[in-house]
Amino acid sequence: MIAASHPPSRTLPRRRRRATLVVGVTIAIAVLAAIAGLTTGSFHTSLSDVASALMGTADGPTTVVVMGMRVPRMLAALAIGAALGLAGAVFQTLARNPLASPDIIGFSAGSATGALVGLTLIAPTASPAAGAWIGGILTVVVVMAIARSVGVSRERTILAGIALSTLLAAVNDYLLTRAPIEIARNADQWLHGSLVATTLSDVALLVGALGVLGFILVLVHRDFRTLELGDDTARSLGVRIGHLRLLLIVVAALLTGTATAVAGPIGFIALAAPQLARRTMGTSGIPLWGSAVTGATVLLVADVIAQRALAPLQIPVGLLTAVVGGAYLFWIVARTRR
Amino acid sequence: MPDLATVTPPTAVTRLVTRHRAARMRLVILTVAMVVAVIVLTVASLAVGSRALAPADVIAALFSDRRDAAGVIVHELRVPRTLTALLAGACLGVAGVLMQAVTRNPLADPGLLGVNAGAAVGVVVAIAFFGVGTASGYVWFAFAGAASAALLVNAAARPGRRGDTVGLILAGVALSACLGAVVRIITLADDDTFESFRFWAVGSFERRDADVAAQVLPFAIAGLILTLVIARGLDQLRLGTDLARSLGTSPALTIVGAGAAITLLCAAATSAAGPLAFIGLIVAHIVRRTVGGDVRSTIVLAALSGAALTLASDVIGRVIAIPGEVEAGIVAAFVGAPLLLWLVVRRAS
Numbered sequence: 162m163i164a165a166s167h168p169p170s171r172t173l174p175r176r177r178r179r180a181t182l183v184v185g186v187t188i189a190i191a192v193l194a195a196i197a198g199l200t201t202g203s204f205h206t207s208l209s210d211v212a213s214a215l216m217g218t219a220d221g222p223t224t225v226v227v228m229g230m231r232v233p234r235m236l237a238a239l240a241i242g243a244a245l246g247l248a249g250a251v252f253q254t255l256a257r258n259p260l261a262s263p264d265i266i267g268f269s270a271g272s273a274t275g276a277l278v279g280l281t282l283i284a285p286t287a288s289p290a291a292g293a294w295i296g297g298i299l300t301v302v303v304v305m306a307i308a309r310s311v312g313v314s315r316e317r318t319i320l321a322g323i324a325l326s327t328l329l330a331a332v333n334d335y336l337l338t339r340a341p342i343e344i345a346r347n348a349d350q351w352l353h354g355s356l357v358a359t360t361l362s363d364v365a366l367l368v369g370a371l372g373v374l375g376f377i378l379v380l381v382h383r384d385f386r387t388l389e390l391g392d393d394t395a396r397s398l399g400v401r402i403g404h405l406r407l408l409l410i411v412v413a414a415l416l417t418g419t420a421t422a423v424a425g426p427i428g429f430i431a432l433a434a435p436q437l438a439r440r441t442m443g444t445s446g447i448p449l450w451g452s453a454v455t456g457a458t459v460l461l462v463a464d465v466i467a468q469r470a471l472a473p474l475q476i477p478v479g480l481l482t483a484v485v486g487g488a489y490l491f492w493i494v495a496r497t498r499r
Numbered sequence: 500m501p502d503l504a505t506v507t508p509p510t511a512v513t514r515l516v517t518r519h520r521a522a523r524m525r526l527v528i529l530t531v532a533m534v535v536a537v538i539v540l541t542v543a544s545l546a547v548g549s550r551a552l553a554p555a556d557v558i559a560a561l562f563s564d565r566r567d568a569a570g571v572i573v574h575e576l577r578v579p580r581t582l583t584a585l586l587a588g589a590c591l592g593v594a595g596v597l598m599q600a601v602t603r604n605p606l607a608d609p610g611l612l613g614v615n616a617g618a619a620v621g622v623v624v625a626i627a628f629f630g631v632g633t634a635s636g637y638v639w640f641a642f643a644g645a646a647s648a649a650l651l652v653n654a655a656a657r658p659g660r661r662g663d664t665v666g667l668i669l670a671g672v673a674l675s676a677c678l679g680a681v682v683r684i685i686t687l688a689d690d691d692t693f694e695s696f697r698f699w700a701v702g703s704f705e706r707r708d709a710d711v712a713a714q715v716l717p718f719a720i721a722g723l724i725l726t727l728v729i730a731r732g733l734d735q736l737r738l739g740t741d742l743a744r745s746l747g748t749s750p751a752l753t754i755v756g757a758g759a760a761i762t763l764l765c766a767a768a769t770s771a772a773g774p775l776a777f778i779g780l781i782v783a784h785i786v787r788r789t790v791g792g793d794v795r796s797t798i799v800l801a802a803l804s805g806a807a808l809t810l811a812s813d814v815i816g817r818v819i820a821i822p823g824e825v826e827a828g829i830v831a832a833f834v835g836a837p838l839l840l841w842l843v844v845r846r847a848s
Contacts, residue, residue, distance in 0.1 A: 260669065307844060316665045317843060320606070323672055324840035327611070327776070331832030338825060353683070428676065474688050480680045487677025494670045495655035 180442040184454055187441075191239070191458040198238075198465040199231050203473060237359035238464040238478075239457040240367035241420040242430055246438070246456020247371075247378065248420075249431030250447045251413040254388060255406060258319065259493070262432035263301075263417040266322030269426035270329035271300025272418065273352055276425075277333055280348045281340040289351055290422030297418045300325065301410065354427040354479020356464055363423045370419040374412050378449060381405060389446045427479040429486020430456050430463075436493075526790040526800060533803035537585070540810040544581040545573055548817055582712040584813045584827065585806040587772035590719050592805015593726055593798055594764040595779020596786055600733050600794050601757045604667055605784070605842060608835075609765045610776020612667065613674035616682075617648025618769040623682045627692040638715055641770035646762045648674060653758070715767040722763030723802070729756035730795035737792065775828045777835020778809055784838060 199211045204226045206214070213219040214227035249262045263269060275296015276289030283292075304325060308318040333352070337345050378385070384405055387395040392402055417431065434456035435447045442451050460478070463485070467476040545557045552560075552569055560573040591609060598607040609615060621644025625631035631640065655670040686693040732753035735743040740750050768775065782805045786797045812830040819825060 265672075307840075310844065320665060320668060320843040321840060323668060324836060324843050327832065328836035328840060331829055331836055334829050334832070335825060338829070339820065339823070471684075471688060476684055476687065480684050480687075483676050483680035484684070487673045487675075487680065490673035491651075491655060491670055491677060494666055494673060497666075 176443060180444065180448065180451065183438075183441045184451060187454050187458045191454075191461055194458070194462045194465050195235050198235050198461070198468070199227065201469060202226075202231070233359050233361045233364050234356050234464070235461065236364045237356050237367060237423060238461040240364060240371055241356070241424055241427065242434070242457035242460030243453040244367065244371055244374075244416040244420040244456075245427065245430040245460070246434035246452040246454070247375070247449060248413040248416040249433075249456070250435040250438075250449050250452035251378070251385075251409050251416075252431070253435050254385065254447050255409055255413075256318070257389075258316075259436050260319050260432070260490075262429075262435075263297075263413070264426065264428040264431060265319060265326075266304050267300045267325040267329065268297045268414065268417055269421065269428060270326040270333070272297035272421040273333050273426050274329045274336075275299070276351060276422075277336040277340075277348050280351075281336050281344055288422075289348075289425075293422045294415075294418040297421060298414050300329070301414050305410065350477075351425040353477035354425040354482070355475075355477035356424050357475060357477075359423060367419060367423060370415065374416050375453075377408070377412055381408065382449065385409065385449070386446065425477075425479060427460070427482055429482045429489065430460050433486055433489055434459055522790050526796060529789055530800050530803065533800060533807055536807040537803055537810070540807055540814060541581055541585070544584070544810055544814050545577045547814055548572070548577065579712060580813070581810065583771050584810045586712050586716065586719055587768040587775065588778060588806035588809025589802040590722065590764040590768035590805070591775060591778040591809065592782035592801040592803075593723060594761050594768070595781075595783040595805070596794060596797060596801040597726060597733070597757050597761050597764075598779060599783045599787070600737070600792065601754060601761070602667060605787070606668055606780070606839065607783075608777060608780035609761070609769075610774060610778075611675075611780065611839075612671035613648045613652050613678065614645045614761075614765045615769055615774035615776060616675040616678035617644040617646070617651075618642075618766055619682050619774055620644045620648075620678045622770065623685050623692065623696050626696055627685050627689050633710075633714075638718065638766065638770040642718075642762065642766040645766040645769060648678065649758060649762055649765070711771050715771045718763050718767040722760050722767060723798075725756060725760040725763065726798055727795075729753050729760065730798060733757060733794045772809075773828065775809065775831055777831045777839070778805055778812075781808060781831070781835050781838055784842070 196208065200206055200208055204222070206223055206227060210219055210223050211227055214224050215232075217224075219227065245263075252261045252263055252266070253259055255261070272293040273296070275292035275294065277292070278296065279292025280289055304318065304322050307321045307325075337348060340348065384395070384400045387398050387400050388402075388405070390398075396402055420427065435452040437459070438444075438451035438455040439447050441455075442448055444451070460482070463481050464478045467478040467481045470476060470481075542554055542557065545561070546552045546554050550568075550572060552572065556569045557573055560567075560570045561578075563570070594609050595607070598609065598612070599605060601607075618641040621640035621642070622637045624644075625637050625640035629636075629640075631637060652667065652670045652674055655666075655674075682696075686696050732743070732748040732750075735746045735748045736750055736753055738746075743750055743753075782801050785804060786801055790797055790800065808831070809827060812827040812834075816825040816827050816830045819830075
């Protein structure tokens with residue numbers, strides 16, 4: 162009895178302690194990155210300037226820079242990173258494959274196509290958000306249909322997503338060459354994935370979406386965890402798998418879609434954050450909230466580096482995550498094939 | 500019962516011979532068809548454009564040195580453009596067949612496996628950091644980039660293992676994404692680099708001057724010769740390493756030679772024409788479907804169909820969006836990407 166019950170009662174708190182520690186360290190890193198992002202830049206602000214700007218007692222220029230630009234950008238980075246981390250965790254758990262992230266299976270390319278169609282063919286002045294949503298969701302539907310028709314062979318699904326991505330990339334290139342130059346330049350900017358132009362209303366939209374979708378995930382969290390045990394076990398535990406999968410795909414797609422709508426496609430966060438979280442926390446499955454915290458921190462750090470690394474040049478953060486994330490994915494492939 | 504013993508072997512052999520003959524027949528027919536296609540497309544490529552010329556004018560301009568409008572257009576714009584497309588296409592077609600033979604992967608393509616992205620990084624580094632402005636200068640950098648990328652992907656995904664398609668493709672996609680973003684960061688940082696790079700990067704044959712084709716021609720020829728040298732070894736390798744060795748082939752040497760040939764061909768094509776994905780994939784697929792996977796007997800066909808396909812992409816791109824142009828790379832992707840999707844889906848069933 163003692164021998165049987167002892168190990169779990171000891172390892173469980175230890176694991177939990179490790180997870181708590183990791184989340185604490187991650188949040189600390191995020192705080193440091195936030196301070197760096199708020200205080201450095203071409204317009205110098207000290208910590209006390211930032212504090213007084215937050216209190217509403219700073220002078221005009223400081224208030225404009227801190228409250229109008231740096232704070233919304235920081236919050237948007239956190240929210241978008243969290244949304245992408247969550248979406249990645251959901252996709253990867255559903256597909257039981259660390260590569261099934263929204264950008265690899267074509268969601269990002271589809272969002273970009275939707276946005277470009279909107280910008281170049283329908284309403285040049287409107288925000289690309291609606292198009293990005295529709296395009297992304299349509300792409301996921303197509304990939305899922307292909308996945309179903311080829312059987313649930315996961316590698317094929319990923320290859321199909323890659324093939325669809327390349328097709329959509331060609332469509333995107335075509336749309337860019339056909340668009341008038343000023344629209345093309347705008348769209349190209351958006352395609353890089355950048356947080357430069359985020360405003361407080363974007364942040365409100367992001368937080369709202371995160372709140373609603375996160376709440377849905379809280380509601381189904383217990384059933385979500387049973388999916389890791391396999392479909393049959395989950396079914397025998399009374400989970401209605403079909404409905405749950407559909408719901409989860411929609412939630413993950415909406416999370417990615419909202420993030421993409423605000424900042425453009427930002428790759429590899431959804432791919433890397435869940436795996437980073439799982440490894441640092443030492444959990445067997447992919448931790449949902451850990452992925453969200455990790456994603457938020459990674460994107461914030463990336464955005465601060467993107468702003469400052471080659472200053473005054475601002476690298477779109479999507480490009481930076483593509484460099485790092487591409488290298489990371491390459492390393493994973495190389496390592497797992499050994 | 501004795502019937503079976505005496506009848507079956509000859510039938511099997513006969514069937515094999517018939518199939519072999521049919522494949523040879525198809526090879527000859529297809530090769531002739533591709534020669535015709537190349538000729539027709541060459542004429543079309545010289546005639547079609549923002550100022551269309553009648554084929555008769557084209558031929559008249561070609562064989563005289565009169566410098567009227569038609570003469571200038573044909574000699575200075577359309578001939579270089581056409582030659583570059585033919586050369587790049589031939590290189591990519593052969594490279595695609597080689598690549599699929601070496602990796603035994605029906606999805607292998609220079610563009611998909613990161614070779615183009617490697618060459619692009621080479622070119623952008625040449626422009627941004629070394630002030631290189633001509634294709635003859637790019638070509639070395641494109642080589643270095645293409646070769647490094649090819650080696651990296653090969654090392655990462657260990658090609659040659661049957662059935663391991665995902666690893667190779669993923670490694671290529673990951674590397675392409677990473678290198679593509681590096682290229683964009685460099686071009687964002689420097690407007691002049693962006694201007695020079697832009698015209699190279701779209702996989703377009705617009706504004707290629709005659710020197711470009713001439714400058715990369717030696718590399719293309721070297722690649723093709725190397726291909727001819729190692730083709731026999733590659734075909735023997737398909738029988739298995741041991742059998743190939745007993746037939747006098749050195750597997751390691753053959754693979755290294757194939758890698759060198761692929762790099763020469765891709766770098767020549769890419770430095771002349773910009774990154775063109777899918778030409779290799781489409782050509783290799785057509786060749787394998789119609790005449791089989793034998794490398795040696797299909798090199799000429801691969802070169803011809805690559806050239807025809809690339810030129811067709813360029814001509815179509817000039818026609819479908821008048822008065823503008825759609826780059827050949829984009830036109831090729833509109834054919835190649837659905838093919839890739841179809842291959843992926845079909846292989847499952």
